């Protein structure tokens with residue numbers, strides 16, 4: 001069977017957006033994730049699957065020193081995260097507009113503010129499948145950690161925004177004001193793999209009736225049914241473009257140990273791959289994120305395993321395992 005991608009031009013092209021960025025959380029090293037994945041041979045692997053692969057080096061993000069980026073409310077590094085994600089939105093949007101499939105390698109998950117905004121700039125009706133142990137939908141009010149990688153979906157769904165950060169930034173635009181015009185409707189978001197959701201996030205998921213499939217539902221119905229249930233909620237007639245945002249910590253720590261916020265009881269190797277394979281098979285994928293690989297955590301064997309599994313998930317999402 002020949003699996004065709006509906007929205008991607010032929011010959012099918014994937015554009016790797018390497019984002020060595022860690023400003024959305026506090027552990028150093030997650031910025032090395034994309035470098036390790038590319039060094040592990042990802043470009044050649046994707047060419048081996050028949051893709052034209054564009055990769056012209058990792059992004060260079062100009063640091064904003066902490067001195068010029070004090071917290072706003074509880075938010076840490078708001079100016080830096082805002083600036084980087086804005087740049088990422090532009091790049092991802094440009095690739096999508098050319099009919100290529102942007103593959104963003106993180107880096108921490110705050111980057112998804114950029115990737116999803118970029119996708120929406122080209123495909124305003126896109127839906128998001130968010131595979132993660134965490135809901136990443138804390139607002140400026142509910143966040144305990146102040147780490148913006150736990151908040152991208154609050155900004156994308158406009159639960160948080162520049163307006164909630166006040167309007168005084170020394171004459172500079174308030175961080176995240178570039179996102180003011182971006183709105184991901186909560187009915188376009190579905191989660192798979194959740195198991196560590198903060199109390200305030202649970203309230204948000206309930207109040208906005210967001211499709212959330214936790215490990216409990218995966219145990220109960222099996223991953224095959226859960227992916228269809230998620231698609232039924234956000235893409236009932238299987239016609240809208242899909243953005244896949246995959247946080248490697250969705251996988252069980254025994255499968256992907258090198259990540260900053262591991263939570264036990266996660267997806268097996270096959271469950272993670274099944275999600276990717278099935279989304280590819282729909283023909284509706286338009287963008288992929290693979291986030292939170294942190295090669296500075298755990299020993300060399302664990303790092304090698306996590307990087308390898310990250311590459312393998314990407315290959316599965318780009319058609320490797322389908323016959």
Ligand SMILES: NC(=[NH2+])NCCC[C@H](N)C(=O)O
Nearest residue numbers: 109134138145147149150261
């Ligand atoms: N992308 C991630 N790994 N996010 C973890 C978020 C953890 C926690 N919920 C927080 O707000 O800080």
Ligand SMILES: [Mn+2]
Nearest residue numbers: 133134247249
């Ligand atoms: Mn996570």
Ligand SMILES: [Mn+2]
Nearest residue numbers: 109132136247
């Ligand atoms: Mn995440």
